[in-house]
Amino acid sequence: MLTVRSLSTEYAGQKGTVVRAADDVSFEVPQGKFFTLLGPSGCGKTTTLRSIAGLEKPTGGEIRVGDRTVFSAAQGIFVAPNRRNFGMVFQSYAIWPHMNVFQNVAFPLEVGRRRFSQAEKADRVMRVLHAVALDHLAERDATRLSGGQQQRLALARALVMEPDLLLLDEPLSNLDLKLRERMRFELKRIQRELGITTIYVTHDQGEALALSHEIAVMNAGRIVQRGGPRDIYERPKSRFVADFIGSTNFVEGAVLAREADPHHWRVSTPIGELRVVCHEDLGRGEALTVSIRPEDLELTEAPVDGADGRNALSGTVDQKVFLGEYVDFQVKIGETILLARAHPSLRTPIGNPINVRIDPEKCIALPEDEPRRQAA
Numbered sequence: 001m002l003t004v005r006s007l008s009t010e011y012a013g014q015k016g017t018v019v020r021a022a023d024d025v026s027f028e029v030p031q032g033k034f035f036t037l038l039g040p041s042g043c044g045k046t047t048t049l050r051s052i053a054g055l056e057k058p059t060g061g062e063i064r065v066g067d068r069t070v071f072s073a074a075q076g077i078f079v080a081p082n083r084r085n086f087g088m089v090f091q092s093y094a095i096w097p098h099m100n101v102f103q104n105v106a107f108p109l110e111v112g113r114r115r116f117s118q119a120e121k122a123d124r125v126m127r128v129l130h131a132v133a134l135d136h137l138a139e140r141d142a143t144r145l146s147g148g149q150q151q152r153l154a155l156a157r158a159l160v161m162e163p164d165l166l167l168l169d170e171p172l173s174n175l176d177l178k179l180r181e182r183m184r185f186e187l188k189r190i191q192r193e194l195g196i197t198t199i200y201v202t203h204d205q206g207e208a209l210a211l212s213h214e215i216a217v218m219n220a221g222r223i224v225q226r227g228g229p230r231d232i233y234e235r236p237k238s239r240f241v242a243d244f245i246g247s248t249n250f251v252e253g254a255v256l257a258r259e260a261d262p263h264h265w266r267v268s269t270p271i272g273e274l275r276v277v278c279h280e281d282l283g284r285g286e287a288l289t290v291s292i293r294p295e296d297l298e299l300t301e302a303p304v305d306g307a308d309g310r311n312a313l314s315g316t317v318d319q320k321v322f323l324g325e326y327v328d329f330q331v332k333i334g335e336t337i338l339l340a341r342a343h344p345s346l347r348t349p350i351g352n353p354i355n356v357r358i359d360p361e362k363c364i365a366l367p368e369d370e371p372r373r374q375a376a
Contacts (some may be wrong), residue, residue: 002029007061021047023221032195038208039218054081087158091170095142102138128156166198242291251290271333278365296362297340304355313356
């Protein structure tokens with residue numbers, strides 16, 4: 001298990017200021033799990049990863065792998081990167097161009113502290129090449145590999161030392177879209193088959209949702225939400241998380257009353273009254289934002305009402321875009337435009353009326369950080 005406790009890493013900024021790139025970061029990753037640090041550029045995710053790797057020296061906190069402490073500010077412990085036994089793959093694969101595939105993977109075995117016989121070396125190299133499906137290319141020059149093959153080669157080189165931890169920093173960002181999508185499946189397969197604890201850094205929400213057992217969303221050096229992919233997507237705890245993970249509609253509102261169902265509230269908004277979900281206590285008149293994913297707006301030309309407990313709204317098709325697998329509709333309700341995603345079989349023309357149903361469980365109320373009370 002990887003344990004990170006109260007990790008802080010600082011840099012000297014301009015005019016003598018101090019930039020805290022990682023600010024009191026704490027998390028645990030169980031053995032064999034795939035954990036992703038997700039966030040925009042400058043949020044501290046790469047600094048956190050580099051601090052775990054030993055490429056940055058934190059100013060506070062502790063990092064442990066199993067029962068081994070590799071960094072502790074309180075105890076004055078800092079284990080050098082080459083003694084941590086972590087594998088790392090960077091955005092730039094750093095493939096040795098003058099070596100073939102086998103030689104690239106064997107290189108860490110030749111320069112490490114432990115000495116291997118030629119037979120041991122060949123066995124280890126071919127095992128990891130088989131795991132990444134490159135064993136048939138062992139003698140090929142590294143420069144003759146495709147982008148996806150080079151990515152797998154860099155992964156094999158990181159795995160050959162049988163590391164306690166695998167650290168991946170934006171490893172797919174240099175690949176084109178289709179290859180990136182294929183490599184997600186490859187990465188997930190390799191990680192699952194080898195059972196290696198993996199820390200992954202990305203700004204790509206799709207990668208994080210597709211690959212991870214757990215995600216930590218970071219902003220301004222801090223973890224703002226942790227959870228499984230579905231939980232992060234369907235139950236964001238802040239406007240930042242809802243906005244960063246996928247597409248969503250934000251509708252401003254104010255609390256009218258608590259509903260009979262637990263965690264359900266009635267809210268006034270510019271598109272009408274909505275039943276929403278919030279797991280925090282709210283006060284009457286409290287300002288909030290409702291997040292609704294485009295795919296959760298059910299569009300229909302048939303009449304709708306709220307008899308089945310769903311929110312029922314009526315609007316007009318303002319714009320629509322055909323995208324093959326689905327159609328994106330912009331629906332105008334009053335003065336508000338909502339994005340909805342529907343099956344291509346729905347062909348309602350622009351300017352025509354359209355009705356909307358939304359499950360209250362999909363209307364997520366996000367209280368403001370400093371709630372404003374409105375007149376009751």
